Amino acid sequence: MAELKFRRIEISDGKTAREYLAKSNFRGCEYTFGNNFVWRNVYNNEICFAEGFYFIKNGIGGKTRFIYPVGNGDMKTAVGLLEEYCAENNIPLIMYANKETAQRLTETYHAKAVFNRDISDYVYLAEDLENLAGKKYHGKRNHLNRFYENDWSFEPLTADNIGECRAMNDRWRSENICEMSDAAESKREELCIVECSFKHYDELGYTGGVLRVNGEVQAFTFGERSSEDCFVVHVEKALREFQGAYTAVNREFVKSLGGKYKYINREEDTGSEGLRKAKLSYHPVFLEEKFVITF
Numbered sequence: 001m002a003e004l005k006f007r008r009i010e011i012s013d014g015k016t017a018r019e020y021l022a023k024s025n026f027r028g029c030e031y032t033f034g035n036n037f038v039w040r041n042v043y044n045n046e047i048c049f050a051e052g053f054y055f056i057k058n059g060i061g062g063k064t065r066f067i068y069p070v071g072n073g074d075m076k077t078a079v080g081l082l083e084e085y086c087a088e089n090n091i092p093l094i095m096y097a098n099k100e101t102a103q104r105l106t107e108t109y110h111a112k113a114v115f116n117r118d119i120s121d122y123v124y125l126a127e128d129l130e131n132l133a134g135k136k137y138h139g140k141r142n143h144l145n146r147f148y149e150n151d152w153s154f155e156p157l158t159a160d161n162i163g164e165c166r167a168m169n170d171r172w173r174s175e176n177i178c179e180m181s182d183a184a185e186s187k188r189e190e191l192c193i194v195e196c197s198f199k200h201y202d203e204l205g206y207t208g209g210v211l212r213v214n215g216e217v218q219a220f221t222f223g224e225r226s227s228e229d230c231f232v233v234h235v236e237k238a239l240r241e242f243q244g245a246y247t248a249v250n251r252e253f254v255k256s257l258g259g260k261y262k263y264i265n266r267e268e269d270t271g272s273e274g275l276r277k278a279k280l281s282y283h284p285v286f287l288e289e290k291f292v293i294t295f
């Protein structure tokens with residue numbers, strides 16, 4: 001078998017990585033090249049292509065973790081390569097995987113799988129987010145109606161309006177980041193992620209949308225395909241000035257996708273109670289459950 005040689009992920013890896021990602025067709029947000037690339041500095045992401053697989057390694061606080069590799073090779077070959085790599089580097093083999101893969105791994109190996117709620121993705125029916133029908137979305141429709149009273153418009157996010165979105169992102173920072181708050185560091189990281197995404201927007205193949213009121217950008221969002229039936233929303237931001245801006249940009253963006261995807265993945269809540277409440281308020285159809293596998 002080949003030896004795994006991990007290296008820093010580069011924007012030029014996008015084409016090859018997407019070919020491997022498409023073969024596995026996983027819905028999780030970590031199975032998108034954009035996620036792997038823009039978070040590379042925060043999570044110390046490194047990659048390797050070997051034996052028909054795309055391997056992803058990350059590490060925070062000196063702890064190394066692997067995402068279950070994607071491709072069309074044999075699972076035992078992939079795990080064997082990771083076992084050899086970990087043995088050579090004197091580190092434990094710890095892997096993130098979805099529920100189905102976690103079950104396969106624990107049935108095949110002497111491994112333990114532990115469910116991690118904080119990193120599990122919220123997945124919604126696209127038609128639910130577009131129509132907001134029924135009693136459970138009554139509050140969302142009220143927010144929308146208030147927003148739609150304004151002189152608003154929606155358009156694709158492109159190179160022509162990224163500059164305006166950057167300016168809006170700066171305003172968002174002044175509204176949302178208190179330097180003394182516990183969440184300030186994670187919000188600053190998120191701002192860096194947004195800027196990196198804007199810098200490489202076309203190369204990353206993102207699809208996004210921009211919401212305006214009186215001609216000025218009040219919200220933007222963008223993401224990318226993870227599987228044939230699922231689109232992942234990586235970023236969604238809105239200013240506070242107009243009630244219902246978040247609800248409106250969410251709905252208008254899903255509408256703009258034109259029914260191409262059955263599911264919309266709005267990523268995890270990272271254990272934040274505020275994020276969890278917000279994501280649950282849109283009534284996910286299921287969680288893309290993530291497990292930590294220890295070998």
